[in-house]
Amino acid sequence: MTQEQSGDTFISHLVELRSRLMRAVLSVLVVFFVLFMYPGPSVIYDVLAQPMLASLPQGTRMIATGVITPFMVPVKVTLLASFMVALPIVLYQGWAFVAPGLYKHEKRLALPLIFSSTVLFIAGMAFCYFVVFKTVFHFIATFAPDSITPAPDIEAYLNFVMTMFLAFGITFEVPIAVILLVKTGMTSVAKLREIRGYVIVGAFIIAAVVTPPDVVSQFLLAAPLCLLYELGIIFASFMKKREAESDSDSRELES
Structure with missing residues (x-):
């Protein structure tokens, strides 16, 4: 390949990347427009704030200390919801960009991993919303003295929620990371079992830093991380067993 041909290929890749990015961004904006019109940012934020509101004293509301905070925070929440709804389209655009450069067996592995990683990330956020928030906010509320009336700021609440969503979403991706480490040969199932104790200690350290x-809240993050690590080992072991059986069958057919 000449230098001129190489340059044309690079430019064509950049054009393709720009096209895929624009489609991904457009899909998020379309969903954002739909959600903005109905049910609206205020309703979406009220749903997000429900775990906190349920733990506050009867009649207590959250507060907004900024001038434009009552407008910007619900808009940010709507944008986050739009991204989650449009996530399959965004991931498909990324897949469509890298797929031509993958081998056939890599394509067979990539699609299930993309689908499962999306489901696991959303599952992590759902676990955080329905289980962690309810438990943690109720636990914190029990320590509030009677002389104090909690009134959380909505912007601080949004920052807290996004941090927790991200932490639990990434935590639920642990099985995918374990499978990829074994699949690419970077480590083995036996080695992962050997370092189980270090992983447990590391899980609680990470939980102490993030939560x-x-x-x-630290236990509610560390415990799923350890369980999902074990789940990843089980799936990785199953996949390696299937590969060994497939290779054995291939050798028997060749002989």
Whole structure:
């Protein structure tokens, strides 16, 4: 390949990348417009705030200390919801960009991994919303003195929620990371089982850094991380067993 041909190929890749990015962004904006019109940013934020509101004293509301915060925070929440709804389209655009450069067996592995990683990330967020928030906010509320009326700021609440969503979403991706490490040959199932103790300690250290300084939220992050690590080992072991059986059958057919 000449230098001129190489340059044309590079430019064509950049054009393709720009096209895929524009389609991904457009899909998010379309969903954002639909959600903005119905049910609206205020309703979406109220749903997100429900776990906190349920733990506050009867009649207590959250507050907004900024001038434009009552407008910007619901809009940010709507944008986050739009991204999650449009995530399959966004991931498909990424897949369509890299697919031509993959081998056939890599394509067979990539699609299930993309689908499962999306499902696991959303599952992590759902676990955080329905289980962690309810438990943690109730636990914190029990320690509030009677002389204090909690009134959380909506912007601080949004930052907290996004951090927790990201932490639990990434945590639920652990099985995918374990499978990829074994599949690419970077480590083995036996080695992963050997370092199980270090993983457990690391899980609680990560939970202590990411989550609020209370035992409940730290345990609710560390425990799923350890369980999902074990689940990843089980799936990786199953896949390696299937590969060994497939290779054995191929040798028997050749002989």
